[in-house]
Amino acid sequence: MNSKHYYNPKGEEILDEKIFGGNPSGFVDFNRSKYKWDSNIYDLMNANTWFPSEVNTSTEKKNFEQLTENEQAIYKMTFAQLSFNDSAQEEYLSDFRRLANNRLIKSVISLQIMQEVNHSKSYAVLLDACGNSDEVFNLYKYNDALNTKNQKIAQQFARYIDGNSVDKMLLSAMASVNLEGIYFLLGFSYIYLLGDKVPGARDMIKFIARDELNTHLPLFANIFKTIKKENKIQTSTIDSVYTMINDAVNIELEYGNYLLSQYPIMGVTPELMKRTVHNYANDRLKKIGLDPIFTQSDTTYLQKLVTKHLNMNEVKSNFFESNVSNYAKSSINLDDF
Ligand SMILES: [Fe+2]
Numbered sequence: 001m002n003s004k005h006y007y008n009p010k011g012e013e014i015l016d017e018k019i020f021g022g023n024p025s026g027f028v029d030f031n032r033s034k035y036k037w038d039s040n041i042y043d044l045m046n047a048n049t050w051f052p053s054e055v056n057t058s059t060e061k062k063n064f065e066q067l068t069e070n071e072q073a074i075y076k077m078t079f080a081q082l083s084f085n086d087s088a089q090e091e092y093l094s095d096f097r098r099l100a101n102n103r104l105i106k107s108v109i110s111l112q113i114m115q116e117v118n119h120s121k122s123y124a125v126l127l128d129a130c131g132n133s134d135e136v137f138n139l140y141k142y143n144d145a146l147n148t149k150n151q152k153i154a155q156q157f158a159r160y161i162d163g164n165s166v167d168k169m170l171l172s173a174m175a176s177v178n179l180e181g182i183y184f185l186l187g188f189s190y191i192y193l194l195g196d197k198v199p200g201a202r203d204m205i206k207f208i209a210r211d212e213l214n215t216h217l218p219l220f221a222n223i224f225k226t227i228k229k230e231n232k233i234q235t236s237t238i239d240s241v242y243t244m245i246n247d248a249v250n251i252e253l254e255y256g257n258y259l260l261s262q263y264p265i266m267g268v269t270p271e272l273m274k275r276t277v278h279n280y281a282n283d284r285l286k287k288i289g290l291d292p293i294f295t296q297s298d299t300t301y302l303q304k305l306v307t308k309h310l311n312m313n314e315v316k317s318n319f320f321e322s323n324v325s326n327y328a329k330s331s332i333n334l335d336d337f
């Protein structure tokens with residue numbers, strides 16, 4: 001590796017560093033943030049720091065055993081898939097970070113990497129308490145629907161990360177918007193539907209969902225918008241962005257419909273899932289500055305469940321009560337740049 005990669009006194013001014021393509025000096029200076037939203041998101045991520053040991057999982061095994069067979073299957077298939085998402089995201093972020101230029105953006109991604117590892121650890125802690133860790137983490141070997149969803153997510157990550165062009169970086173950022181903003185959402189809502197029956201799982205998902213939706217999604221939405229603003233992006237690339245989110249909607253619904261057909265639970269219907277995922281996809285398009293393309297419905301019950309658990313005032317656990325002032329910072333306008 002060239003030493004300029006680490007120290008480059010003749011490199012560009014920190015405030016001139018674009019997200020992609022440039023010649024950085026090698027310094028991380030939080031007092032000179034080109035975008036503002038980057039250091040705001042960093043502070044919010046830091047303020048939200050939590051550890052899996054702070055969730056009470058002592059009754060998880062007993063609670064799990066009292067679920068119906070279908071509910072147990074949904075629980076296991078959901079965690080089997082969500083845990084893959086975090087494992088993949090950690091590795092993808094390391095690759096994206098290596099190709100990026102702006103040192104402050106790279107620093108924020110470093111913290112996100114830590115949080116994704118924390119999510120992986122939290123699944124392990126929860127499933128260990130539940131007594132089915134090996135079974136759940138190995139489900140991908142035996143279940144075609146799960147394996148297919150994971151494979152398609154991995155392909156979306158891999159498709160553009162190897163190319164050093166701004167258009168490919170933009171599409172690569174879109175893969176991350178899909179992961180944070182689409183692939184987790186039905187899984188989160190299933191665990192919230194089980195709710196009080198499995199409070200350990202529910203509380204763990206609350207923490208994870210807050211990281212994904214309050215900071216990781218805004219981070220990559222802003223990265224996407226900034227790459228688009230700083231470079232001349234081809235129209236065909238934007239067409240590919242629409243294709244990618246359409247694929248993401250199909251991937252999410254395919255797995256959702258499979259779970260529902262195998263293990264029907266609690267009033268969830270294919271129509272409800274479709275309206276939910278379409279609404280989310282429209283919201284994600286708006287967040288990245290593009291026009292929504294899916295049929296918009298009224299906010300669904302599943303969306304309301306997810307939003308309710310993002311609401312800081314709803315939090316009952318001691319941990320959150322002692323940290324509620326930190327969480328209040330989520331009112332920062334993350335799109336302001
Ligand atoms: Fe995560």
Ligand SMILES: [Fe+2]
Pocket residue numbers: 089116180211212216
């Ligand atoms: Fe994330």
